[in-house]
Amino acid sequence: MSGADLDDELKQDDAVAAEAEAESPAPESESLDEENRLKPEFVRNVMDALDEEDSDRVYELVEPLHPADIADLFELVNEDERLQLARSIRDLMGVEVIAELNDWVRELLIEALPADVVAEIAEQLDTDDAVAMIEDLDREDQQAVLAELDPEDRAAIEAALSYPEESAGRLMSREFVAVPETMTVGDLIDFLREHRELPTEFWEVFIVDAMHRPVGTCALSWILRCPRNIPLYDVMSRDQTLIPVDMDQEEVALRFQKYALISAAVTDSAGRLIGQITVDDIVHIIQEEASEDILRLSGAGDGDINEPILITVRARLTWLCVNLATAILASSVVGLFQGAITRFALLAVLMPIVSGMGGNAGTQTLAVVVRAIATNQLTDSNTVRMILRELRIATANGAALGLLIGGGTTLLFSNPLLGAVIGAAMVINNLVAGLAGILVPVTLDRFRIDPAVSSAVFVTTATDTMGFFSFLGLAVLTGLA
Template identity: 70%
Template structure:
């Protein structure tokens, strides 16, 4: 299709687009073409029916150099909900183009946790300018949230919640909800507090609606509740939500006073984020965000590639120590990568299981010994099975019984090293308060490479192959 035909092609009608169609290439191209042609009204007409999350995705699908023009065309549609749904890097691009007053206006429309997510990544000078532009109540709430550690419950929580005193009746609570329009509208339960603002129970909305107004809240509420310390790491918060099937939970400060709440919609994001981070860290790929600046991506990946280069040289030095044996029996050079490669694969399998178990608190000090024994048995079974297969395969191809036996023994040895290393390395790093997802893979692959070459070439030397 020529450029003229492309511009003349009618844009897809909104009625013809279902939810899955709206961000397909044809739709995105239609919006970008309207922006390029200066037809902002047509672009807004296409985008207006979209959900804020879809509008945020539209910006992520738009090349970096076109986002400014798209933002200008859709200015009336770029509300706080859209910014809250945006990818961090994309949002930073657009926030940089706004004045502190405009950012403050956006933040004031958001819940505290979403406002903090926008402001926390700004430079310190920009943060101060935005905070000065906020009204005092919003500024105090956001400053308090920013005072908590990153990725803690204090950063994650929202201060907008419903709390009532324990001496109220159900009728008092309903009247309070009806007559105070400034209260938050997104909540599933009411927190009940004592005179010191300490949470003493929770009451679901369904219970309040089904209970006569003269009944005391204290007689309806559930006294058992999961309280989240304000400094708890967000990953531990997510585990508590998952373990106890929570929809929302109260956040308390050091004095056990109610200071905020966390809801399950925030936890879904955290679970996705933490799971993705662990997978990417195992490979040394950094954050893995396709919107991350190339400079940052190169720096992160290159640092780990340099580390891997060092470990590869270490493995090569082991091979060099057996140069004479390899020279006398060249088949060793052909087969030795099989032993190290299979060990690396086995170690990666074990490592992935153990890192996940540590992240989800399935693996603790109480069951570490059992986990080590379990992985040892698995490694032994897999090693013996692979040893039989590689031994038979070597015999079929090379008709050398000694070579078949050596490679089979090396395969068992390296699989045992892989299994034990896949458990012991991440567990040890975790005990030392080092993130096992970041560093474990380098150590385990080094162990399997070195031991794979050493066991195979060492056994071949002891066996006298090639002499």
């Protein structure tokens, strides 16, 4: 615990420290609300100024904002005002704003710019941000931008683009610090002071052997605290997590999380150090991948509220059509029992309860299992145990709901047989829901299909058809209708 000791140290310098920095460093409150979002009034003022084509006023309003807030502002104004906003604040559109922009908004702006301006921006960005900026451009525009880059940057970006999308190769930055293990702490500090072209911010130094293969890492905090004469191989940590360049970004994120990494070395197939990935990019990926699971489970495609509406409609409609097929399948099960329904219409009234509750129970299990798979909590080692666990839960919930709805039905309609039928159907459908909820995603995962994308259709099909079939089938079997 260092707080107390430091306090003492600080007091010695009270007098001088007091005079500087009287102004408050707190986030400026005219534009941001208490949750750190741009205030609606502020956004409206900007939009009004844009409407009036008052570029000076726009500039004046936007100028005090942090780059990340300027990026947010682009999302909050109307689509047709975004280009105008960019023109009004041209010299505020630094690389930090560009890097923070939502993909769709950035694409809109980038496409409106001439290739040489895009190239100029790309040259100022780290490789990974430059790649993110141009990877979604169509082939022709991409080539035009690449042609404008200076050869070194072009080579770096082309190399990154040669790796698969969402792989470590796209994510890594080629700016990093790597030194031989023969250096001492003092050599390293001198090296850092002399080399101005190093990245502005880095958190670890990679130590490499003669073949440029990483052999250890050194946190800057250790270097700062060691005497100059200590050799790096005495302070470095040999326990490093290396990221192969073709690793999927989701896997990379899981490793960062598991080993609490700040940065990690990326290696090529020969084991040579070719880049680094830093945790600030990983934070975005974790958010992205988790959002993806929610959105895919519900069939909402990428679900970005800034994507062009036609893309949204197409993504959602595709999913709805797949679900339409399963709805028709379930409905055809009901069709088998039209005679029974004509004789006893109450069956049609109650049947949505059985199918709907099964659907809810299946969705619960599915959500838990999909997340457990995504976070490596559910592996081959505990699959069987988890299936048994879900069955026990389904039995308990099925029994409870079956008794509740069976009892209620018996009392309400004075019909014990109807109560028994709906109760039994509820138990059966809860078991179907629990089993489908875990077996479907686990099976898809075995076949390397993303369980978040396609599980829900199968699970709903199972609970809908089995819900109708068990309830209506039992009604006919028991002579109820």
